[in-house]
Structure formats: C-alpha cells, structure tokens
Amino acid sequence: MEYQFKIKINEGLYLRNPEETELGRKILKHSVELIYKLGFEIFTFKKLAEVIGSTEAGVYRYFQNKHKLLIYLTSWYFGWITFQINFQTNNITDQKVKLRKIISLLTSPIEDDKQTSYIDESLLHPVIVAEGSKTYLTKQVAENNKLEFFQPYKDLCTLIGSVILEYNPKYMFPRSLASTIVEVAHFQNFFMHNLTSLTDFSKKNKETEIVDFLDDLVFATLDRS
Numbered sequence: 001m002e003y004q005f006k007i008k009i010n011e012g013l014y015l016r017n018p019e020e021t022e023l024g025r026k027i028l029k030h031s032v033e034l035i036y037k038l039g040f041e042i043f044t045f046k047k048l049a050e051v052i053g054s055t056e057a058g059v060y061r062y063f064q065n066k067h068k069l070l071i072y073l074t075s076w077y078f079g080w081i082t083f084q085i086n087f088q089t090n091n092i093t094d095q096k097v098k099l100r101k102i103i104s105l106l107t108s109p110i111e112d113d114k115q116t117s118y119i120d121e122s123l124l125h126p127v128i129v130a131e132g133s134k135t136y137l138t139k140q141v142a143e144n145n146k147l148e149f150f151q152p153y154k155d156l157c158t159l160i161g162s163v164i165l166e167y168n169p170k171y172m173f174p175r176s177l178a179s180t181i182v183e184v185a186h187f188q189n190f191f192m193h194n195l196t197s198l199t200d201f202s203k204k205n206k207e208t209e210i211v212d213f214l215d216d217l218v219f220a221t222l223d224r225s
Helices: 022-038 045-052 056-060 066-089 095-107 121-135 141-146 151-167 174-194 208-223
Strands: none
Touching: 022 045, 022 066, 022 121, 045 056, 066 095, 066 121, 066 151, 095 151, 095 174, 095 208, 121 174, 151 174, 174 208
16 A cells, blocks of 8 residues: 655754755755764764765755754654554554554664655654654753644654553553653664663663553553553
8 A cells, every 4th residue: 555755844953945846855865864874963964964975055055954863753753653653553443452563663673664765664663763852852842832833742742642541441641651651762772872771761661661561551551540
C-alpha cells in the first residue's frame, strides 16, 4: 500500500524551506548523517557545507543556526512517526493491541523510508534518541514553546494519550503517560548503548527488552486504575 507523507514544519524554524530546493534537501540529508557521525556538539555548518559542496553562507540562507536545524529535524521525525502510527494502526480496533503497536514503533529500530529520499530515518532515529532532548532543555524553551516549535511532539503525545483513554477512560494522567512512553523509549535506548549501569537492557537483545519493559509499565499502570 503506497502513501504520501508530507509534514508542515513551523516556518519560524527556517529562513527558506529546505524541502523546496535541491540544496535544501542536501542540507537535510547530510545534516542527519553528520550529526549521527559526529554528534550535535561537534557538528557545524562549516563542516556541513564542505560535505555538500556549498558555502557556509549558503547553509545560513536556510537556517539561522544549528539549534533551529535540530528542532526542524526533531519536528520532522515526530511528524513522521505520528504519521506511521496513524497509518499502521488505522485498522486496529483492539486498543491494547494498538498501544502495543505504538510502543513497538517508538522503540524498535527504524528502516529508511524510501519515499522520503532526502532523510534517512534509520539514521534520524538514533539522532533523535541521542540529541532530541537538546531541542527543549534550554533557557529558551518557554520562548520557543510560545512560537509552537514543539507542536509535532505535542501532537504525538496527544495521539498516544487518546489511545490510552480509549483503553482506560478512567485513567487520570494520559498526557503524562504518553510523554513518559516516548521519553523512556528514547532514554533507555540511549542508556543501553552508552550508560549501561543505568539500565537492565543489553545490546544483545536490543530494543525488544525495552518494548517488554514499556508493555509491563504501561499496562500495569492502566490495568490497576
């Protein structure tokens, strides 16, 4: 079954829409690859320009700074994963099965979506796991929130929260549990690969253990409410 995916990104995050030009799409594609390879702190527009055969000034014509580029990529990911959840759970009527599918989609390794040729989701996912929280753990979070830079993340949590309430209409904290699912999926993945003493999960069994953990956490919580 084919689908068309298009997410509207907040216009305040870019100076020129990168999806509309070949250079802009190169910026998106190679920024994901470079942040994955180098890490966000080491990543610079100068290094990006060298890779794409452009100038640093050319990159700045699209993005004011690398933090807004990271928010753009994070917004794009959350929009993409929200689309995937809607697409892949559309015909599931059992809310428990639907929640488990959502947990699996948020936790399991992601394959590159060939219909989005300028972004490799298999690389973007670990970038979000490692770097995504840096978009809002800043002194500017309140200002950026007023500009609605984090709306795709909020939309994802609203979607998950609605499924939680469909499963258990009496549950009092659907948004809190929804954001907890997303953050646990990311942080436990990061800990598993980098800070192993903070988790019980191993690289050997990979993300399947995190899926089992979140299943246990979510349904133990919902079933006793």
